[in-house]
Amino acid sequence: MSKPQRRGFPATSAPADVLAARGAEALAQEKFKEAVELFKQLVRQDPRPDWKDSLADAYCGRARAMAAKSMFKEAAMVLENTIAPDGTVRDSRLYLTCLLRDGQQSKAAAYALRCLGSDAAPAPDRAALEDMAAALLLAVPELPALPQGASSESSRWRDLAAAARDALAAWIDGASAEAIEPHLNRISLRSAFKPIRLLLKGLTSLPVDEERVRQLLATIPPTSAFYPFRQAVEAAVFQAAALDAAGWERLTPAQQAFVAETRGLPAETAQFLARSAEAAQAGPGALFSFLTRQSGLPQAEVRSACLNLLPQIPDRLPQFERQFGPLREPERMRVKALAAEARGDWAAAAWSWQDVATNFAGSPADRLARLSQAVVYRHLAHLAQVHEEVEGENPFENPVISYLERSYAADPDHIPAILELIGLYRAESRTKDWHRLADEAVQRFPEDSQILLQATESAAARKAYKKAAGFARRLLQINPINPGIRRQMIELQVAQARKQMRAKHPDLAAKELAAAAEWERPDAPSGQLRIARGLVGLQTGPREQAEAWVREGVALAGGGVAGWFRARLEGELMKLPGADLAWLRKELDAACATPPAKEVVMAIVATLGQPEARENKRTVTDLLAGVRVWLEQGAALDWPEAEFHTLGEAFARFDAFQLLSDYARAASRRDPTNPTWRFHAIVARTKAKADRLTPAETDDLFAMAEAAARRQDFHTARRVTQYLEGGGRPGPRRANRATAAAMEAIDAEDLTAVLLSMMGDMPKATARELRALANDLGRDAAVAAMVAEMRVAPLAPDMPEAVMRMLSEALVDQALAGDRPRRHGRARRSQFFDA
Secondary structure, three states: OOOOOOOOOOOOOOOOHHHHHHHHHHHHOOOOHHHHHHHHHHHHHHOOOHHHHHHHHHHHHHHHHHHHHHOOHHHHHHHHHHHHHOOOOHHHHHHHHHHHHHOOHHHHHHHHHHHHOOOOOOOHHHHHHHHHHHHHHHOOOOOOOOOOOOOOOHHHHHHHHHHHHHHHHHHHHHOHHHHHHHHHHHOOOOOOOOHHHHHHHHHHHHOOOHHHHHHHHOOOOOOOOHHHHHHHHHHOOOOOOOOOHHHHHHHOHHHHHHHHHHHOOOOOHHHHHHHHEEEEOOOHHHHHHHHOOEEEEEEEEHEEEEEEEHHOOOOHHHHHHHHHHOOOHHHHHHHHHHHHHOOOOHHHHHHHHHHHHHHHOOOOOHHHHHHHHHHHHHHHHHHHHHOOOOOOOOOOOOOOHHHHHHHHHHHHOHHHHHHHHHHHHOOOOOHHHHHHHHHHHHHHOOOOOHHHHHEEEEEEEHOHHHHHHHHHHHHHHHHOOOHHHHHHHHHHHHHHHHHHHHHOHHHHHHHHHHHHHHEOOEEOHHHHHHHHHHHHHHHHHHHHHHHHHHHHHHOOOOOOOHHHHHHHHHHHHHOOOHHHHOOOOOOOOHOOOOOOHHHHHHHHHHHHHHHHHHOHHHHHHHHHOOHHHHHHHHHHHOOOHHHHHHHHHHHHHHHOHHHHHHHHHHHHHOOOOOOHHHHHHHHHHHOHHHHOHHHHHHHHHHHHHHHHHOOOHHHHHHHHHHHHHHHOOOOOOOHHHHHHHHHHHHHHHHHHHHHHHHHHOHHHHHHOOOOOOOHHHOOHHHHHHHHHHHOOOHHHHHOHHHHHHHHHHHHHHHHHHHOOOOOOOOOOHHHHHHH
């Protein structure tokens, strides 16, 4: 009697194409056991390479499924069905993992040598496989012999493993650093055994250069098989690594044994740490009780440990004070602040930390008090940055800036806080504060490279060339390469040359550019400088040489349309004669015969982001119109979302809204579900003015912002929110959230009436100005101008867009009618908005 056919599997007599189709379907559905049976039948009929590959894929999938169920021995056996002629299996990393988890270390080590001698492992898995193999060859009791007919690569791996094992054995035997060094030198820093060389170097180098050792160990990533060894070494050798209960608990038993032996900890100390870790697992209350019973320990250290636990268990404060005495007032405030943080009450935490800072405000001569106060203010700045519930004393001011300013006043020597404050000043366009702080900082730290960079950029922004050049030269003495500072100085001198060209002084412009060339490195030529020298040379030297310089600069600037667009922009900014501009226009038109590519379009976008482009909007807008037909072809390209945002913002900045609409429409056809295209389509339709939004568009944008925030795409959420709040222009100050919420709760018409009643009489001069504006531009344009003015007023961050528009309409209508509100007052409109 014949054996019945197993359910679910086709009979052997099924046609090969049916078996192949069902096998592929089983693989796609991850039915690996069924796929194995199907492809085994096919391979028996005809061992075609593609069927053999599919069978190997099915075996690998089956092995992964078994390993996921902790069936490591069985998974390894399944993978052995995929052994190739060179002795390697289909998935070497999975095979090694299964052997190790099954306790077959020696077999795994022998396989590792064979596998690493071949090129079987795919490139993405090679690094991880080598890392695992290096740790394995170091840990096995005995290094395996080379397989018969081993390759030179296998031999090299075994030699490196032997060198690493010799170095580790020498350290274990207590050899000196000098005796271990020859062993370490045999370990190549380009090999997978580099971590063991760094770890042993760290164990033998201290206390000579602790910071250097810390930097070396930081190069061993958490994904490395050597990372647990790194953790143990750091806990053992760094003096700053306190062996407290929490730190000891984070170590594995093997790491704890290593640390105890390396640091020479007495047995009772190791036992105490183990008991502390057990208590910590039971919670802060249990650890507090355990510590207060340790009468044999230094009580000052016990008090410090218990004090750090109080924010988590504030109800133990009476017990703490009975045992250690009353808390000092700063300590009490600190516990209160940390307790508020622990329960997530960020507003209460901010008030408590402010009390702590106020308590430290002693005599100006008390340096320790001022430093403590600065630390508190920096912590408050961090909280304000992360938690919007944290406010400053001034509700209309960015609290992060406010707290950092106080930190700077208390501790002007903390460079990271200074740099952060400068960055915030720049982000919020507070240029006077930026320049003031940069000047103060560079006087205080004349040799700090980061401060010098900020001072250089500040001087360059003020067009103070000599000052910027002095800072730049000082910075290059510290860092001779620094391409950023060299590029900035070239840009500054090109701007100076541009001025001279507009003033009809090409000879002086040539001198400026010759000086700019001194900042250029031979291995990093500047396309902008080459273009500028060529354009100036059209007026001062042989035309052939000048055109050659321009063409060289165009090639460096991206070539094609991107390069000639950059050259033509420079020509317009220099106000070249008509014949020279015509030549540039002709070259640009010729380049437009080549269809656009993504990198070329993005090179143009990069040019649009340059300061000279931003400062000459009308010129750039006209140039974009000249290449619009060419740019329209780029709408058909498949743009990634991040690049589309950059491109869309550049188009909107220069009023290329029809172009932006074309790009958004084409992208929407390719991917209708992506809200990015919808956002930019709305920006294009409204011409980047939020007051033109329809209710449906407003709802769509709010939904986009909320969805982006949920998926933690904060860049998109911020971009949409800024547009909703002011047409894409972020406000200069962070609004008072409570006030804004209250104002939004009031009906827009009622709030407008209240504000109008507060305005009082409209002065005659103001009414005349508004009437003239409305008569010249029309009522709608006058209203838009009023809305734009209100947005930058102190009240604007809290005033809903609808209220600003209604108030502007009322004021314009009042001016046109020559009417006045019934209530009288003397405040002018400008005083109201600028107060």
